[in-house]
Amino acid sequence: MTIYDAFYGVNDVKLFTFKHEQGAIHAADAYARIKKIPGVVMVTSGPGATNLVTGLANAYMDSSPVIAISGQVATEILGRDGFQETDIIGVTFPITKFNYMVKSPNELPSAFRLAYKIALSGRPGPVLIDVPKDLQNAVYEKDEDLSKKIKLDKFDLPKPDLQKLSQAIDILLNSERPVLLVGGGVYWSGAWPEVIKIAEIFNAPIVSTFPGKNSIPNDHILYMGPSGMHGRVEADAALANADVILALGTRFSDRTVGRFREMNEKTVIHIDVDASEINKNVRAKVGIVSDVKEALQLMVKMLPYVAKKNEKFLNWLYSIRRSYEEVLERLSSSMDFAPWKVLKILRKSVPADCITTTGVGAHQMWCELHWDVYVPGTFITSAGLGTMGFGLPAAIGAKIAAPNKPVLLIDGDGSFQMTMSNLSLIRDYNLPLIMVIFDNRALMIVKQWQLYMYSRRVFETEFSHRPDFIKIANAYEIDGYKPSSYDEIERLVKWSLRNNEPILLDIPLDREKDIVLPWVKPGSWLTEVIMPEGMNVDLKYSEKNE
């Protein structure tokens, strides 16, 4: 309470009070991803602190610099099951980059300084500082420097190893079908211009992970899309048929590559800030621990002239893309609202730098496939943990971070309901959002698994007609609509932008048809992708392919 009370009357710090602590930490997470500085969340002890757990795990998995400050019971009660006492330090060991319970008031300034530095240094991540109540009330006398307990210089990134860079260049020059695999780390490094430069030099396709979609302008001609479980077929084909993969700022998630066995047969050059990610899941022929931007800048300088190649391979990938889009066009004719078409309408209705957040579910997977991120840093999603409920608080955090930019939330009905109590902040703090709910009245991805992997035993994944999302929006003084056409979606979104007014659109989707394809089932290889009906493409490249 004392820390909270200290903010009374303070004008240069703005507090935003959320309805649930999970909302607060997701908002801080999104804030951090956009501003590239730590987002700060503050909670009380006990249940306040434990309500942070999902958000901390989410930030940890997506390498986001969040600082969580938790109150704690007084030191004399610690460990004695005091009211609202939880050992939050013990609970959060595995899901924080660092955590620390302050032992004296003199440690407080140093603890916060260290939290800031640790959250941002090297690979970003969440830090929790736990502050017992009596220390909040105690008198600070002099700074007790905690940095002697923490070796911060270990997070300083080494310079790229020139010998390894040279080796990597040799491999790339002698490759036949090099492919760049771009992860979320490229965004944090700001390295997309260098990625594009290298890709253009080698005329190499760029494939991303799901978080990597936020790292590269998706409309670049060489960008194939994200690969993996709910990735683009052309991206899967690119990665599967690559002989050399230049992997940048990625941890080789199973969701990205399907199966590690086949990936380990390729020649991989892996550049990442975190040494523990190199050779963790996929063996690297060359592993370079450094900042990606710095490594690629050196690489560009070291490269000799490279003759253009890969045209046939690229053309083959583009033909796969065309096949997919033709099938989708046919499928959409039998749907009132095809999810991918709704996304195209939304994309053309909002400006290029509109920040988009998503929840988790089928809508998110449709975004992975069909949402074009034009400006790196404008796509915020829960990738590693896949946290339902992330979308709305993240959109709020994004709006706090970038008040002059439009923010669009694309959510599912299931995901939205998990944190919709935070709608109150929209009017209370004047944070207008465009909110679009892909409403299929189901936990659709779970239902898809039931259909495909559990012998169609669908149960407890379909919801009733309740609630009425329009009435929910109205209860928070937000206009809500159920559009009846694509044109109406476009009109309403543009109205919201023009008037800087929040809006909620409830888009009804057919839960018998809302199956997200293509799909690489868990444990399968990329070429074993299940394609939509009517698409039949062999994903094994041969020189005879056009």
Add this chain to the structure above:
Amino acid sequence: MNKIIFLDAKIGVDSIGRIVNVLRKGKVKFQEINMKFSDENVSVYIKLDGELNEIEWLTKKLYRLADVENVKVVEDG
């Protein structure tokens, strides 16, 4: 393959909590873990059996911890 990991940590049992949570991720067999405390400075000795790749990965994860230093891996014996 039997190896020993030595490391130093700076924040007493809280450091141990962090270290143990990293060790739990390893697909290895632990044979012995010893800790010596001097105020909040802790020296840790971990004897384990596993694939070299896995032990090397665990070592890198341990080194990533902010309050851990001097991480060394040696052969057992």
